[in-house]
Amino acid sequence: MVTLLYFSRLRESFGLASEQVELPADVTDVRLLTEWLRQRGSIWQEELAPGKPVRVAVNQDMASPDAAVRDKDEIAFFPPVTGG
Amino acid sequence: MTVRVQTEDFDIGAEILKLRQGNAGIGAIASFVGLVRDLNENTAVTEMVLEHYPGMTEKALAEIAEEAKRRWNLINALVIHRVGPLRPTDQIVLVATSCAHRHDAFAACEFIMDYLKTRAPFWKKEQTAKGAHWVDARESDETATQRWMQHQTN
Numbered sequence: 001m002v003t004l005l006y007f008s009r010l011r012e013s014f015g016l017a018s019e020q021v022e023l024p025a026d027v028t029d030v031r032l033l034t035e036w037l038r039q040r041g042s043i044w045q046e047e048l049a050p051g052k053p054v055r056v057a058v059n060q061d062m063a064s065p066d067a068a069v070r071d072k073d074e075i076a077f078f079p080p081v082t083g084g
Numbered sequence: 085m086t087v088r089v090q091t092e093d094f095d096i097g098a099e100i101l102k103l104r105q106g107n108a109g110i111g112a113i114a115s116f117v118g119l120v121r122d123l124n125e126n127t128a129v130t131e132m133v134l135e136h137y138p139g140m141t142e143k144a145l146a147e148i149a150e151e152a153k154r155r156w157n158l159i160n161a162l163v164i165h166r167v168g169p170l171r172p173t174d175q176i177v178l179v180a181t182s183c184a185h186r187h188d189a190f191a192a193c194e195f196i197m198d199y200l201k202t203r204a205p206f207w208k209k210e211q212t213a214k215g216a217h218w219v220d221a222r223e224s225d226e227t228a229t230q231r232w233m234q235h236q237t238n
Contacts, residue, residue, distance in 0.1 A: 007137055008207035009218045053221070060140035062203065076137060076205075080221030083134065083165060083206025084118050084177050084197060 002069065004037075007078035010054070013047050023069065030056045031065035033075065053080050085149040085161050089141050091168040094178055103162055103182050110159055114189035115180040116197050122172035124219070127212045134167045134176070137205035141165070148199040152181070156188040161196060165206065195232055201225040 005018045027036050034056070038045045048054060056063050057076040069075055096117060104110050120132055149161045164178040179196045183189040208219040 005137070007205065008135055008209075057137070057140055057205070060137075060143050076140065078137070078205060079207065079218065081202060081205050082208045082219045082221050083136070083204050084201040 002071065003074045005074065005076040007076065009079050010047055010077050013043050023071075027069065029065070029069060030058065030063050030067045030075070033069050034065070034077075037077075048077070054078070055080060085146060085153065086163070087142055087145040087149065088164045089136060089138075089145075089167055090164065091166060093166070093175060094164050096175075096178060096180075099162060099164065099178060100180055103160060103180055107159065107182070109184060110182045111184045112186040112189040113180060113182045114186070114193040115178065116193055117175055118177040118197075120170050120172050120174045120176055124210060127210075127214070129172060129210045129212055131211040132170045133209045133211075134165075134170060135207045135209065136165075136167050140205050144204045145200065148196055148203060151199070152192040152196050155195065156192045157183055157185075158188060158192050159183055161192065163196060163200070165200070165204070167206070198225075198228040198232060202229040 001020050001022055003018060003020055006014050006016055011017050023033070024036065027033050034048050038048050055078050058067050058069060059074050096115065100113055100115060104113055122129055145163050145165070149163060152158055152161060159182045162178065162180045166176055170176060177200070179193050181189045181192040181196070183192065202225050209216055210219055
């Protein structure tokens with residue numbers, strides 16, 4: 001199981017702040033995980049579309065699309081940050 | 085290095101006093117305070133809500149402060165960032181750096197602020213007469229961060 005977190009606009013669009021999911025064996029990195037989530041349907045496809053500025057953190061570190069995802073990881077999806 | 089994420093306001097005078105007290109090696113303190121404006125992109129803002137990623141926020145800010153310490157002769161740094169509902173004129177963020185000399189204090193303070201803007205997981209949602217919307221990230225903030233990457237030492 002991995003924990004998926006959504007923040008800001010993504011949390012509102014998906015109507016979901018967090019969830020626990022079992023990843024298919026072939027979902028091994030951030031890019032594959034994003035593609036897998038897109039299959040959930042329209043709003044997922046739209047918000048996670050290629051070219052959309054979505055950031056991903058794995059275990060609370062900013063991660064690139066080729067970063068590995070493993071069992072028990074905490075993976076967060078969010079728009080570019082706007083603090084300060 | 086002290087990092088705090090909080091809903092309550094902060095007193096910059098009291099915070100700077102704590103930062104400098106008891107250390108006669110400190111010759112310079114630089115500070116930056118970010119405030120909520122009543123206007124963004126020509127639209128009047130009545131309220132703002134700041135969301136963050138608890139856990140990662142503190143970790144990211146601590147890493148940014150540590151990176152500043154590697155680059156400059158930094159004695160100490162303080163970062164306070166507020167979350168939750170805020171109104172125009174409210175304080176949002178405080179960055180203060182203490183050093184022996186002013187150059188390190190100014191540079192480290194600006195560095196921490198620039199990195200915070202693009203690396204720390206905070207998001208602003210503005211309330212205007214037309215409704216609420218999430219603030220878009222600005223290209224100029226990313227450019228400001230990139231500038232430090234080209235100058236590893238300063």
